[in-house]
Amino acid sequence: MKIKFNLTIFLLSILAVGCHKKVETSVFSPSKNIKVYFNLSSVGKPYYFILKASEKVIDTSYLGFDFKNTKSFVDDFRIVKTSITEFNENWQMPWGEQLDVVNHYNELKVELQEKSDLKRKLHLVFRVYDDGVGFRYEFPSQDNLNEVLITEENTQFNLLKDYKTFWIPGDWDIYEHLYSTTKLSEIDAKSYIPKTNLAQTYIPENAVNTPVTLIGENGLHLSFHEAGLIDYSGMTLKVDTKNLSFQSNLVGSRNNDFKVKRSLPFHTPWRTIQITDNAPDLIESKLIVNLNEPNKLGDVSWFEPMKYTGVWWEMHLGKSSWDYGMELVDGKWTDTGKAHGKHGATAQNVKRFIDFSAKNNIGGVLVEGWNTGWERWIGFEDREGVFDFVTPYPDYNLDEITAYAKEKGVQIIMHHETSAATQTYEKQQDTAYAFMKKYGMHTVKSGYVGKILPKGEYHHGQYMVNHYNNAAIKAAQYEVAVNAHEPIKATGLRRTYPNIISREGLRGQEFNAWSQDGGNPPEHISIVAFTRMLAGPIDFTPGIFNIKFDEYKNDNQVNTTIAHQLALYVVIYSPVQMAADLVEHYEANPKPLQFIKDVGVDWETTKVLNGEVGDYVTIVRKERKTGNWFLGSVTDENSREIEIYFSFLDEKSIYEAKIYKDGKTAHWNDNPLEIEYETLKINKLSKLKFKMAAGGGLAISMRKKN
Numbered sequence: 147m148k149i150k151f152n153l154t155i156f157l158l159s160i161l162a163v164g165c166h167k168k169v170e171t172s173v174f175s176p177s178k179n180i181k182v183y184f185n186l187s188s189v190g191k192p193y194y195f196i197l198k199a200s201e202k203v204i205d206t207s208y209l210g211f212d213f214k215n216t217k218s219f220v221d222d223f224r225i226v227k228t229s230i231t232e233f234n235e236n237w238q239m240p241w242g243e244q245l246d247v248v249n250h251y252n253e254l255k256v257e258l259q260e261k262s263d264l265k266r267k268l269h270l271v272f273r274v275y276d277d278g279v280g281f282r283y284e285f286p287s288q289d290n291l292n293e294v295l296i297t298e299e300n301t302q303f304n305l306l307k308d309y310k311t312f313w314i315p316g317d318w319d320i321y322e323h324l325y326s327t328t329k330l331s332e333i334d335a336k337s338y339i340p341k342t343n344l345a346q347t348y349i350p351e352n353a354v355n356t357p358v359t360l361i362g363e364n365g366l367h368l369s370f371h372e373a374g375l376i377d378y379s380g381m382t383l384k385v386d387t388k389n390l391s392f393q394s395n396l397v398g399s400r401n402n403d404f405k406v407k408r409s410l411p412f413h414t415p416w417r418t419i420q421i422t423d424n425a426p427d428l429i430e431s432k433l434i435v436n437l438n439e440p441n442k443l444g445d446v447s448w449f450e451p452m453k454y455t456g457v458w459w460e461m462h463l464g465k466s467s468w469d470y471g472m473e474l475v476d477g478k479w480t481d482t483g484k485a486h487g488k489h490g491a492t493a494q495n496v497k498r499f500i501d502f503s504a505k506n507n508i509g510g511v512l513v514e515g516w517n518t519g520w521e522r523w524i525g526f527e528d529r530e531g532v533f534d535f536v537t538p539y540p541d542y543n544l545d546e547i548t549a550y551a552k553e554k555g556v557q558i559i560m561h562h563e564t565s566a567a568t569q570t571y572e573k574q575q576d577t578a579y580a581f582m583k584k585y586g587m588h589t590v591k592s593g594y595v596g597k598i599l600p601k602g603e604y605h606h607g608q609y610m611v612n613h614y615n616n617a618a619i620k621a622a623q624y625e626v627a628v629n630a631h632e633p634i635k636a637t638g639l640r641r642t643y644p645n646i647i648s649r650e651g652l653r654g655q656e657f658n659a660w661s662q663d664g665g666n667p668p669e670h671i672s673i674v675a676f677t678r679m680l681a682g683p684i685d686f687t688p689g690i691f692n693i694k695f696d697e698y699k700n701d702n703q704v705n706t707t708i709a710h711q712l713a714l715y716v717v718i719y720s721p722v723q724m725a726a727d728l729v730e731h732y733e734a735n736p737k738p739l740q741f742i743k744d745v746g747v748d749w750e751t752t753k754v755l756n757g758e759v760g761d762y763v764t765i766v767r768k769e770r771k772t773g774n775w776f777l778g779s780v781t782d783e784n785s786r787e788i789e790i791y792f793s794f795l796d797e798k799s800i801y802e803a804k805i806y807k808d809g810k811t812a813h814w815n816d817n818p819l820e821i822e823y824e825t826l827k828i829n830k831l832s833k834l835k836f837k838m839a840a841g842g843g844l845a846i847s848m849r850k851k852n
Contacts, residue, residue, distance in 0.1 A: 171228045173254035175274040180421060182272050182279055184256055191221040192258060192270065196279060198421055203366065207302035207391075209270065209283075214295035214404045219268055223258040226267075230254050233273075237440065240644050241451045241721045243752040245770060249436040251275045264290035271413075277431045278420040280373060284413040295404035301394040301417055303370060303383070305330065308390055309360035312673050312759055316353030316382030318397045318604040319597075321635065321651045324666070325673045327760055330360065331387045340663075348604065353382040353395045356635065357680045359428070359759060366421070367428055367759070369680055373416040373437035375637040376615060379405045380606035381415070399609060400602035407608070415637060420680065426754035428676055429765070434638040435682075446644045448588055449627040451721035451748040454559055455499045456512030457490045458687070459726045462659035463698040466490030468515035468523070470539040479518035481540050491515040492541045497550060502729045504554040507743045511551065512559040512591060512724070516542045523565045524596050530567045535578035548585045558585070559722075563593040566632070568613050569600065575617060579624035588625055589647070589722065591685075592617065594632035606634055615639070618646045629685050629722055636682030648683040648720040655687040655726060658704045659695075668705050668814050668841030669760055669782035675717060676759040687726040688714035689742055691735045693818040706780075707818045708738055709808045710843030715745045716778025717765050723747050737823055741806050744847045745776050753794050755779075762786060762838070766794055775801070775848040781838045783814070788836055788844070795830040800852050803828045806845040807836055814841020827851065 172183045181197045187208075196204035211219040234250040251273040258268045269284035285294065308331045314323040315335035323340055326333075336352040357371040370392060372381050383392040394417070396405040416437045422428050460466045471485035491513050499511045518539055519532040526532075538544050551558050560582050564571040582590065594605065603609045611634050618628045622645045631650040640646045652674060658665035678684065690711055693704045704711070715723055725732065725742050732739045746769030755777075757763030764779035775795065779788060795801060802825065809820030818841070828834075828848070836844050 171225075171254060171256060173230050173252050173272060173274050175276045176232070176234075176250050176252060177276045179276055180274055180279065182254065182274050184254065184270065184272065186223055186225065187221070189221045190223040190261060192223055194272070194281070196419070196421070198366070202306060203368065203421060204419065205304040205306050207304045208300065209302070210300045211283075211294070211296055212298045212300065214297050216291065216294065217263065219266075222260050222262055223268070224261050225256060226259050227257040228255065240441070240446050241449070241647075241748050243719050243749050243767070245750045247432050247436065249432075251436075266291045273416075273437065275433055275436070277422055277427060278418065278433045280416040280418045280433060280437045282414045282416045285408070285410045287411045291410055293407070293409045296396070296406040296408070297404050299381070299394045299396055299414070303392040303419070305360075305390045305392075307362055309362055309368070312359045312677050313354040315349045316351060316355050316384070316395065318348045318350065318382075318606050320347060320605065320632065321355055321678070322653045322657070324653060324663075324670070325677060327673070330385070330390055333385045333387060335385065351382070351384050351395050352387070353384045355382055357677050358383060359677045359680070361759060365423055367423070367425055369420040369428055369677070371418045371420075371434060371637070371681060373418050373434045373638045374439070375415045375611055375634065375639070377408065377412070377608065377612055378415055379608045380611060380634060381417070397604055397606040399604065399607050401600070405608065425676055425757050425759050425763075428680060429754045429757075429763075430752070431680070434680065435641045438638040438641040440641065441644055442642050443622050443644055446627075448625040449645060449647065450509065450588075452509030452557065453507070453723050453725055453742065453745075453747055454510035454512055455503050455508055455725050455729070456514065456559065457495060457499065458512060458514050458724075459659070459690070460728055461490055461514065462656045463695055465698060465728070466495075469520035470518070470541065472518060472521060472539070474522065479521075479537070489515065489539065489541060491539065493543050493547055496542070496547055498729050500551050500554050500556050502732065503556045506732075506739065508556075508725060510557040510559045510589065510722070512561060513542075513547075514561045514563070516544075516561065523563060529565045529596075530570045530599060532565060532567070533563060535562050535574055536581045544585065548587075552586065557589065558587055560587045560590040561593070562590055563595065566594045566596040567599045568610070571617070572613070575620050579621055579626050582626055583624045589627045589629065590621065591629045591631060594630075605632060610634060618643055621645060631685070638682060640682060648685040648722050650685055651681070652678045652684065652686075654685070655690065655704070658690070659699060659702055661702070665702060665705055667783065671714065671717060671780050672757070672762050672782050673760045675757070675763045679719065683720040684718050685720055685722060685724070686714065686718050687724040688718065689725045690727045691738060692727060692731040704818070705841060706814050707808050707812050707839055707842040708821050709806055709812070709838075709845060710780050710814070710841060712738055712741045712806050712845035713778035713780045713843035715742065716767055716776045716845065717763060717780055719752075721747055738806060738821060740804070741845050741847060744774075744804070746770075746772065746774065755790065756788065762788070764788060764790070764844075773850060777844070777846040777848070779836075779838065779844040781840075781842055783840050785840045785842065786838055788838065790834050790836065792828050792832040792834075793830050795828070795848070796850070797830060799829060799850050801828050801848040802851050804847045808839035808842040808844070812839035812842055814839070
């Protein structure tokens with residue numbers, strides 16, 4: 147029946163074109179709950195709209211391009227051919243939130259051609275899933291068009307209601323902003339001024355970055371993003387507050403009067419709209435990764451998901467420093483005997499972290515500040531070549547450390563802070579990755595703090611998109627996995643290149659240590675889970691036990707309870723999860739540390755039990771190797787009671803549940819360290835109620851007893 151239906155639509159489309167009549171094509175999702183219509187206006191202008199259960203959720207929205215070197219793609223098109231196909235596969239994540247992924251969609255492909263002038267061609271492809279839509283433009287090989295200089299992509303997303311919207315400004319350089327919650331009609335990103343010293347902020351339009359998530363009064367949830375971002379500029383969404391509309395606004399460059407340069411044939415990234423009836427289904431959606439191509443790297447078992455500790459948080463607290471205190475003499479970093487004595491990445495200090503990790507089921511240690519150059523890493527115009535990624539400071543013996551870590555069964559995680567000097571880093575990558583391979587290091591955290599060099603480029607433009615992607619592809623040749631900070635947004639490329647393991651790309655934990663605006667508010671993660679986390683894994687660095695850290699910073703603190711910090715290991719997904727606090731703070735708190743020791747990082751199954759954007763979220767995950775389940779739940783600044791049904795557990799099995807919950811008088815600010823512990827036997831019929839404190843959380847580990 148499906149084949150006959152598809153063939154009928156195809157024949158009707160061809161017949162209509164031949165008769166020069168108005169042509170309208172449409173395609174349903176597999177369960178027919180979402181429908182996409184495509185058509186041309188009377189002047190040949192392409193548009194689409196989307197229905198969910200007969201309700202229009204995306205109104206008539208036009209599509210097209212402006213070019214520098216040729217006439218715009220706006221109108222004067224005719225439909226040459228249409229086709230509808232169904233695709234259904236199961237594929238497995240080498241690591242991830244779950245093992246098995248269903249990729250089931252119906253695809254509509256529309257082939258367009260101009261009726262006059264050069265008769266140029268443009269294809270549009272829509273893939274319609276039960277939880278949303280992805281579409282992209284394809285520029286096929288053709289005689290009258292060989293290269294395009296795109297000045298703007300004019301993709302519209304016209305809405306019909308004034309949705310509650312969770313957004314960050316469309317900054318071309320950084321995603322590290324707090325989320326605002328307003329009506330769509332009240333978004334004012336252009337006048338957004340961060341309350342912290344983000345020097346590279348650049349917001350050219352009243353635009354938002356993606357993912358941006360919207361909620362309707364009837365419970366409809368929408369999230370807009372992109373997938374498969376390769377050799378193209380990142381997309382922000384310009385907001386028309388009067389007409390309730392988004393329109394693509396590509397990131398540009400001060401060096402060019404165009405935003406994307408491509409030779410034909412090529413296709414754009416997918417423009418994605420996740421469409422669900424509730425908030426939990428947004429997190430469970432695999433639309434973004436499914437729209438990416440399958441694994442091109444093959445076996446990546448050389449990368450192992452892991453928890454890690456590291457010389458990092460102490461630097462943000464001011465206990466130690468990244469730099470050693472060397473001086474640049476005749477172009478070489480030289481120990482002049484004036485070292486300040488606060489250097490954190492010493493052999494002795496790193497061995498403390500190695501010992502602690504080995505003792506507590508933690509697989510890795512990140513070492514920042516190990517290599518020369520930190521004295522001039524940021525704020526200097528001449529920072530090209532400051533770092534070489536192979537020369538350690540005098541107090542860090544790499545041979546000694548790597549041998550010690552290997553003996554203890556712990557991996558050393560490399561750190562490459564590029565200081566945004568991209569051309570220098572590109573020249574050094576082969577040497578740096580080969581250096582890592584020599585020492586058996588398979589994971590690198592890269593950083594891009596500061597204005598991009600060469601001058602004129604932004605972090606999210608085509609130049610940097612290519613830099614980030616090419617760095618990861620090259621790293622794979624040396625069996626190196628990349629965790630990028632100050633990155634380009636995640637768009638599901640971890641499926642194609644599964645050595646792209648995690649990234650920052652949001653306001654992380656470090657803001658709690660020094661931000662002038664008071665740090666991340668208690669609601670932060672309950673928004674992030676339904677916005678940024680939809681894009682992909684997050685290196686958020688959870689697990690701070692010393693919430694107030696008054697001995698280091700009197701005016702800063704973490705704005706959650708300690709139970710909330712434990713819950714983050716389950717709520718936030720990443721195949722690398724940091725136990726971010728200092729060794730001494732963990733050793734002083736062995737009971738909550740037990741959850742970090744036990745919790746997994748690589749999952750067979752993920753379920754979102756409940757949640758509302760900006761309020762709270764509860765997630766359970768089943769570990770691949772052990773079959774153990776772990777639960778994490780966090781709330782915003784409001785205390786709340788939640789009820790957990792344990793129906794996700796295996797049949798006829800009894801589990802020992804270790805519960806870590808907020809104490810009766812716990813509060814994110816007034817009493818953040820009060821935590822209670824309970825051990826119960828449960829099964830899939832169990833049902834329990836828990837109260838989370840303001841800014842609080844709940845963490846549970848569940849291990850089979852029979």
